[in-house]
Amino acid sequence: MEHTSTLERVLRGAALALVVIFFMFPLFWIFMMSFQTNETILRIPPSIVFEPTLSNYAALITGRLETAAGTLEINFLRTLWNSVFLSVTSVAVALLLGVPAAYAFARHKFRGSEDIAFTLLSFRFAPPLLVLLPLTIYFQQLGLSNTYFGLVWVYQLICLPLILWIVRGYFEDISADVEYAYRIAGHSWFATFRKIALPLAGPGIAAAGLLAFIFAWNNFVFALVLASADKQPVTVGALAFVTASGIQYGQIAAAIVLSITPTLALALYAQRYLVEGLSLGAVKG
Incomplete structure (x- = not known):
């Protein structure tokens, strides 16, 4: 019995190690590539033994990329x-708009509330290309093309449905009796929402x-079409490294x-909340 348990x-442990290696190896290889020149990277067969260089990071920081055709000006830090x-x-x-809306959907059931909530969630499921053409036309007519305001507005298609459904699940998991007792004590709806519901759903x-934040950071299509180089995020700015x-x-x-460092650091710091939020949102939503 003990032998079986040890085995x-x-x-x-071996299976877990293989899974970790499988998923982490691409990140490790990219990290190693960042300290190599193109000649070393394209060497056949590839090798993990090389002379490291900081020239790649220096090119990103200084904004001057040396290529075979000459010096190329890039603005990576601006895109970052x-x-x-x-x-x-x-x-x-999205938090400012989505958290009160999630509380309203969780606490106040009315005719069509589920249909409205599902419609908002469907924005997250829709492929970006489905709305990209009408958005481009509307943005041009409204003067929102190549503006931070326009990009933040369209990013709500990514952020707002996600926040609405996950936070709604948390509010539904909170006992309404606690809020009723606080209301009976003479406090307003807003005070109940601010002092009871928000801390419990924190x-x-x-x-x-x-x-x-992670989904917004990784967005590519909207910023590629709706913004020029000085407004584009780092996901689009990386195209500058594909030169003639x-x-x-x-x-x-x-x-x-x-x-990926900012999002990776945030994900590692709050991984417990991430798992809990995903599982609860899936169950309650």
């Missing part, structure tokens, strides 16, 4: 800042905001490392 633990600004602002607006709101003289694999790898 089971060993096999489980655009990603931070767009993602943080979009999530803040982990869910944090998880929803983090997930929305070739693909700059080392700079692309360095850009990936720098661009």
